[in-house]
Amino acid sequence: MRAVVFERYGEPAQVRDVPDPVPAEHGVVVRVEASGLCRSDWHGWQGHDADITLPHVPGHELAGVVEATGAGVTRWRPGDRVTVPFVCACGSCAACAAGDQQVCERQTQPGFTHWGSFAQYVALDHADINLVAVPEQLSFATAAALGCRFATAYRAVVQQGRVAAGQWVAVHGCGGVGLSAVMIAAASGARVVAVDVSPRALELARDVGAAACVDASGVPDAAEAVREITGGGAHVSLDALGSPVTCAASVNGLRRRGRHVQVGLLPSADGTTPVPMARAIALELEILGSHGMATHAYPEMLRLVAEGVLRPDLLVTSVIGLDAAPEALAAMGSAAGAGVTVVEPWR
Ligand SMILES: [Zn+2]
Numbered sequence: 001m002r003a004v005v006f007e008r009y010g011e012p013a014q015v016r017d018v019p020d021p022v023p024a025e026h027g028v029v030v031r032v033e034a035s036g037l038c039r040s041d042w043h044g045w046q047g048h049d050a051d052i053t054l055p056h057v058p059g060h061e062l063a064g065v066v067e068a069t070g071a072g073v074t075r076w077r078p079g080d081r082v083t084v085p086f087v088c089a090c091g092s093c094a095a096c097a098a099g100d101q102q103v104c105e106r107q108t109q110p111g112f113t114h115w116g117s118f119a120q121y122v123a124l125d126h127a128d129i130n131l132v133a134v135p136e137q138l139s140f141a142t143a144a145a146l147g148c149r150f151a152t153a154y155r156a157v158v159q160q161g162r163v164a165a166g167q168w169v170a171v172h173g174c175g176g177v178g179l180s181a182v183m184i185a186a187a188s189g190a191r192v193v194a195v196d197v198s199p200r201a202l203e204l205a206r207d208v209g210a211a212a213c214v215d216a217s218g219v220p221d222a223a224e225a226v227r228e229i230t231g232g233g234a235h236v237s238l239d240a241l242g243s244p245v246t247c248a249a250s251v252n253g254l255r256r257r258g259r260h261v262q263v264g265l266l267p268s269a270d271g272t273t274p275v276p277m278a279r280a281i282a283l284e285l286e287i288l289g290s291h292g293m294a295t296h297a298y299p300e301m302l303r304l305v306a307e308g309v310l311r312p313d314l315l316v317t318s319v320i321g322l323d324a325a326p327e328a329l330a331a332m333g334s335a336a337g338a339g340v341t342v343v344e345p346w347r
Pocket residue numbers: 038039040041060061086148149
């Protein structure tokens with residue numbers, strides 16, 4: 001099969017022929033029809049993810065068709081349209097038993113712990129536990145985002161953020177996951193303040209439901225701007241980019257008893273990021289993480305997509321073939337991108 005491969009961190013990836021994957025006993029091989037290009041792919045390529053061994057094929061936000069199944073798979077057959085949470089759970093650890101498959105103790109992640117979906121085929125583990133059926137009406141390009149950014153945003157806003165109608169939600173960073181969060185929060189009846197340094201990203205944020213926008217490059221303090229717009233601070237705030245600056249701005253833009261949800265990855269040399277904890281104490285803030293979404297939480301989200309309440313299709317701004325993927329991967333490091341780019345490996 002053809003795949004995007006990198007041999008060294010940060011050096012240009014290449015498209016070349018590699019052996020086709022074979023399904024594990026409990027797994028499947030999926031013919032990849034669409035794979036979203038996510039900032040986490042860029043982090044992996046940069047060497048920020050300890051799980052990756054080289055050479056590597058990135059890609060973790062996918063939708064496609066089951067091509068082959070392992071002998072132990074009972075729920076899926078070749079031809080089934082599927083997506084998968086990027087956190088593939090084991091199904092048998094304590095976290096899985098508690099329904100928290102998104103933080104499974106023995107999770108695998110395509111594009112991180114093994115080769116991913118910037119390829120014509122991808123192997124996925126524990127298929128009976130992890131695959132999600134994609135309805136006929138949903139295009140593969142749209143469904144791909146459900147594997148990472150859209151589902152992650154959904155969990156961050158609805159489950160971790162516990163957003164209620166009428167509340168203020170701040171979203172710092174309006175790339176794919178941030179725009180998804182804006183859309184989901186607005187659909188939940190919240191008033192959304194979108195924060196980004198890119199006018200194009202803010203324009204898209206307004207299109208998908210932001211009530212107010214803050215150009216962080218044009219104000220001295222984005223958190224103060226959020227506090228002003230929201231009359232004292234947001235009830236819920238997300239760092240959807242993942243940087244010390246956006247993380248701090250998100251925490252500092254909250255009102256009393258507010259909730260910060262960290263969504264964007266925060267790699268750093270020593271594995272830690274400064275967080276304004278003095279404010280967390282004084283205002284009794286909640287500091288939460290969000291990590292994908294368990295398969296059992298998908299039906300509610302898919303219902304809202306089917307009803308047209310949520311429109312992940314509106315977030316796809318670019319569809320490219322495998323040959324253009326290495327360059328697009330490298331470009332994810334700059335903030336210039338707007339919306340979601342989807343790779344279609346058979347293009
Ligand atoms: Zn992702």
